[in-house]
Amino acid sequence: MGNMILIVEDEEAIRDLIRINLTAAGFVCDEAEDGLQALAKAKASPPDLILLDWMLPGLDGLGLLRRLKADPALAPIPVIMLTAKSEEGDIVLGLEMGAADYVTKPFSNKVLIARIRAILRRGEEEPAEETIRYLALTLIPGQRRATLAGQEIALTCGEFDLLALLCSRPGHVYTRGQIVARTKGEDYPVTDRAVDVQIVNLRRKLGAFGERLETVRGVGYRMRG
Ligand code: CA
Numbered sequence: 200m201g202n203m204i205l206i207v208e209d210e211e212a213i214r215d216l217i218r219i220n221l222t223a224a225g226f227v228c229d230e231a232e233d234g235l236q237a238l239a240k241a242k243a244s245p246p247d248l249i250l251l252d253w254m255l256p257g258l259d260g261l262g263l264l265r266r267l268k269a270d271p272a273l274a275p276i277p278v279i280m281l282t283a284k285s286e287e288g289d290i291v292l293g294l295e296m297g298a299a300d301y302v303t304k305p306f307s308n309k310v311l312i313a314r315i316r317a318i319l320r321r322g323e324e325e326p327a328e329e330t331i332r333y334l335a336l337t338l339i340p341g342q343r344r345a346t347l348a349g350q351e352i353a354l355t356c357g358e359f360d361l362l363a364l365l366c367s368r369p370g371h372v373y374t375r376g377q378i379v380a381r382t383k384g385e386d387y388p389v390t391d392r393a394v395d396v397q398i399v400n401l402r403r404k405l406g407a408f409g410e411r412l413e414t415v416r417g418v419g420y421r422m423r424g
Pocket of ligand 1: 208209252255
């Protein structure tokens with residue numbers, strides 16, 4: 200059986216067109232016309248991929264993406280955003296929130312299908328290894344690999360350990376002492392000062408996403424929960 204795609208789109212004509220084309224390409228389709236219906240369907244039978252229109256009545260695309268990424272059972276399902284115009288702000292926000300890719304309307308069916316196939320392949324290649332996910336950030340400790348919205352980020356061992364610690368428990372504040380104790384490497388010394396330097400470097404490497412790495416004055420650091 201082909202991969203199951205959940206099409207979330209409030210405009211019936213567009214939804215029909217996508218369904219017809221995806222079905223012809225061998226996919227099995229399910230449809231939802233608003234965010235809440237999509238959430239219920241995703242929970243009832245998790246699809247392999249979600250095509251998510253950004254402008255929806257009620258719970259909009261961004262709201263639905265947030266709900267999906269906050270649910271450990273649904274968070275791994277890749278989401279491709281469908282945006283009406285090339286609304287850069289929406290795209291950036293969507294990718295930061297964990298969307299796998301985006302397609303701007305009007306789109307060609309060939310492009311849409313190619314993007315879907317590429318994302319599904321990426322999922323198959325991903326090893327079933329311990330993975331820490333925090334919104335668009337994915338950390339695979341076994342491989343010391345970190346990606347933000349699918350883009351590799353080069354981190355030092357210390358930076359990786361620190362980021363993994365903070366991302367494994369968003370919202371929790373760690374003191375410098377706790378960070379030193381939890382990330383101490385065998386071959387590299389960690390001091391309070393080194394933690395501060397790593398935080399600065401991480402914020403720089405994470406770009407706009409780095410704003411989520413918060414300083415709690417007089418206490419320590421946390422990832423925004
Ligand atoms: Ca729409």
